[in-house]
Amino acid sequence: xxxxxxxxxxxxxxxxxxxxLLWVGLALALAGMIAGLTLTPPDYLQKDSVRILYxxxxxxxxxxxxxxxxxxxxxxQLVWRHPLAAVAGRATAPAGATFAAICLLTGSIWGRPTWGxxxxxxxxxxxxxxxxxxxxxxxxxxxxxxxxxxxxxxxxIYGLVGAINLPIIHYSVLWWRTLHQxxxxxxxxxxxxxxSILWPLPLTMIGFSCLFGxxxxxxxxAELAETKVEARLRRMSR
Amino acid sequence: MNPWPFVxxxxxxxxxxxxxxxxxxxRSMRRAEAAADALTRK
Numbered sequence: 001x002x003x004x005x006x007x008x009x010x011x012x013x014x015x016x017x018x019x020x021l022l023w024v025g026l027a028l029a030l031a032g033m034i035a036g037l038t039l040t041p042p043d044y045l046q047k048d049s050v051r052i053l054y055x056x057x058x059x060x061x062x063x064x065x066x067x068x069x070x071x072x073x074x075x076x077q078l079v080w081r082h083p084l085a086a087v088a089g090r091a092t093a094p095a096g097a098t099f100a101a102i103c104l105l106t107g108s109i110w111g112r113p114t115w116g117x118x119x120x121x122x123x124x125x126x127x128x129x130x131x132x133x134x135x136x137x138x139x140x141x142x143x144x145x146x147x148x149x150x151x152x153x154x155x156x157i158y159g160l161v162g163a164i165n166l167p168i169i170h171y172s173v174l175w176w177r178t179l180h181q182x183x184x185x186x187x188x189x190x191x192x193x194x195x196s197i198l199w200p201l202p203l204t205m206i207g208f209s210c211l212f213g214x215x216x217x218x219x220x221x222a223e224l225a226e227t228k229v230e231a232r233l234r235r236m237s238r
Numbered sequence: 239m240n241p242w243p244f245v246x247x248x249x250x251x252x253x254x255x256x257x258x259x260x261x262x263x264x265r266s267m268r269r270a271e272a273a274a275d276a277l278t279r280k
Contacts, residue, residue: 215263
């Protein structure tokens with residue numbers, strides 16, 4: 001990680017990585033969505049509405065992973081004073097907020113034919129909505145701090161404190177057994193979903209994750225370029 | 239209840255929001271890097 005602390009060295013890695021992540025992400029996400037819509041059988045209980053799984057689950061994972069990235073960047077900034085950590089945190093937030101919003105909207109659309117309601121103040125749904133609002137708060141706070149010329153320490157502390165919501169989202173289906181189904185996919189414990197339905201999910205998971213990574217790299221590159229312009233204009237005005 | 243309108247709506251939301259995010263990030267990156275390059279050449 002410290003090897004990428006130098007912005008010039010980071011850009012040598014980020015420029016080709018952005019293109020690779022973008023095109024691989026687009027190809028995998030499209031392949032997964034097309035397969036999920038056309039090649040898998042309907043579920044015996046949920047029928048065709050189960051196909052929303054292939055976009056809802058990656059969005060939920062990326063909404064949470066985004067905040068984990070913000071918390072990791074915050075630790076890196078506060079403990080090791082990594083020069084790109086604050087930039088990485090700010091770059092991650094819009095992508096995380098977008099995927100949290102996609103998770104909430106697709107979940108709501110899935111809920112109507114499955115549960116008979118668009119929304120329920122259930123533990124999982126409410127904690128995910130809180131995550132979305134945390135993102136909005138982080139984006140506003142980080143932007144205000146940057147505008148005032150701060151180092152981003154307040155936003156970093158906010159990012160760390162907000163990470164308390166991640167285990168709440170994860171365990172909400174165990175702690176409060178209400179409307180949202182329990183955990184059906186686990187990396188360690190396998191899945192309760194049939195393989196014939198599940199197989200396109202890794203494609204969309206990896207595809208959307210690559211797109212997320214591409215967006216974060218693009219935002220970091222944009223901010224580094226803006227900082228370069230601001231520094232040069234300051235020097236020229238002296 | 240026919241689930242297909244809900245499936246299509248969910249995919250439309252996911253595709254539109256993801257495309258908007260990628261396009262916004264790409265355009266802001268291109269604009270910022272072009273401005274930095276132009277200033278370097280001066």
